[in-house]
Amino acid sequence: ISYDLDTESRLAEAEGLALAIGIVVADSFTLPVRQVRPNLLFGAGQVENIRIACEQEQAELVVVDGALSPIQQRNLEEKLGRKVIDRTGLILEIFGERAATAEGRLQVELAHLDYQQSRLVRSWTHLERQRGGFGFLGGPGETQIEADRRMIRQRMGRLRKELEQVRKTRGLHRERRERAPWPVIALVGYTNAGKSTLFNRLTGAEVMAEDLLFATLDPTMRAIALPGVEKAILSDTVGFISDLPTQLVAAFRATLEEVTAADVICHVRDMSNPSSDAQKKQVLQVLADLGVVDGQGETTRIPIVEAWNKLDLLGSEDRAELLEVAAAEDDIVAISALTGEGLENLLARLDSLLTSAARTYELELA
Numbered sequence: 284i285s286y287d288l289d290t291e292s293r294l295a296e297a298e299g300l301a302l303a304i305g306i307v308v309a310d311s312f313t314l315p316v317r318q319v320r321p322n323l324l325f326g327a328g329q330v331e332n333i334r335i336a337c338e339q340e341q342a343e344l345v346v347v348d349g350a351l352s353p354i355q356q357r358n359l360e361e362k363l364g365r366k367v368i369d370r371t372g373l374i375l376e377i378f379g380e381r382a383a384t385a386e387g388r389l390q391v392e393l394a395h396l397d398y399q400q401s402r403l404v405r406s407w408t409h410l411e412r413q414r415g416g417f418g419f420l421g422g423p424g425e426t427q428i429e430a431d432r433r434m435i436r437q438r439m440g441r442l443r444k445e446l447e448q449v450r451k452t453r454g455l456h457r458e459r460r461e462r463a464p465w466p467v468i469a470l471v472g473y474t475n476a477g478k479s480t481l482f483n484r485l486t487g488a489e490v491m492a493e494d495l496l497f498a499t500l501d502p503t504m505r506a507i508a509l510p511g512v513e514k515a516i517l518s519d520t521v522g523f524i525s526d527l528p529t530q531l532v533a534a535f536r537a538t539l540e541e542v543t544a545a546d547v548i549c550h551v552r553d554m555s556n557p558s559s560d561a562q563k564k565q566v567l568q569v570l571a572d573l574g575v576v577d578g579q580g581e582t583t584r585i586p587i588v589e590a591w592n593k594l595d596l597l598g599s600e601d602r603a604e605l606l607e608v609a610a611a612e613d614d615i616v617a618i619s620a621l622t623g624e625g626l627e628n629l630l631a632r633l634d635s636l637l638t639s640a641a642r643t644y645e646l647e648l649a
């Protein structure tokens with residue numbers, strides 16, 4: 284499998300994702316898969332190694348950072364005597380936990396059902412075969428599959444209708460916002476970069492009257508005070524993840540499209556992460572898909588400020604170097620969302636971009 288990230292960063296990323304939903308990672312390692320085994324993905328010796336590691340660490344869960352077929356998942360669970368989930372499963376859990384809006388929750392449930400649907404059909408076929416029959420047609424399992432599939436289809440149909448309703452409401456909502464005299468700042472960034480931390484820090488505990496307009500419908504939007512433009516709406520978006528399962532790409536497109544209506548984009552980057560450059564590339568790719576930046580990532584339709592986050596985690600040398608680069612670049616501000624360092628600079632930078640009010644000028648990206 285080819286990824287933008289090297290093996291080690293990839294493993295670190297997967298650990299970060301697991302940690303993000305409170306999974307304690309006891310052990311992690313890579314296993315070369317030269318030839319995919321349809322039954323188990325891994326070779327028999329590799330499965331045995333996983334089992335031994337599980338015993339040693341008394342692990343309850345095995346996360347495979349790749350795609351497992353339903354059959355592979357089931358067989359691995361049987362051999363290891365533990366629950367096994369794959370990357371899509373893990374990401375669905377994260378998005379499920381983080382979905383803050385009604386729309387987000389509906390989208391996650393839809394994606395989850397879609398994932399289950401594919402599992403259901405194939406695992407039933409598999410069971411049929413285990414029972415010794417080759418009856419793909421007819422057979423006792425067939426009516427059950429049909430019934431389960433119908434139930435899922437009906438539920439998905441209902442969810443789609445609800446989603447449509449929520450979107451209509453949001454459309455009205457957006458119109459109302461467009462009439463409001465406040466510009467919008469969209470926070471984007473790779474998952475775990477620190478968006479939510481920054482969002483909470485900047486919006487603080489103070490709930491402004493204007494928030495009442497949005498808060499009930501969308502807790503990811505809040506008004507913040509800025510000296511130049513007085514007020515702006517800060518909008519948190521869903522985090523980006525490399526190699527996002529296709530079911531989720533479609534599901535989250537609508538949420539991401541909010542970004543295209545922003546006046547300024549604040550791209551939060553975890554500078555303590557060794558893969559931060561690869562992550563930036565991924566984020567720019569998503570922005571290019573949305574038509575915000577051009578394919579080369581050289582020009583942008585909406586000004587982008589990079590918030591170089593987690594300054595507090597850097598060693599003194601890295602920190603000095605990073606501060607020097609940030610000081611020399613207009614569109615980069617070094618911050619720590621955790622300690623609050625640099626946030627004044629960030630706000631000042633966002634304020635001045637919004638004040639200059641030109642929505643259409645092009646900004647050279649770093």
Ligand code: GDP
Binds near residue numbers: 592618622
């Ligand atoms: P999001 O996925 O982009 O919303 O990221 P979160 O805001 O949830 O942050 C991910 C993790 O990074 C959390 O454990 C935060 O506490 C941590 N974090 C965020 N900003 C900073 C920072 O400036 N310094 C440090 N040390 N940790 C941070």
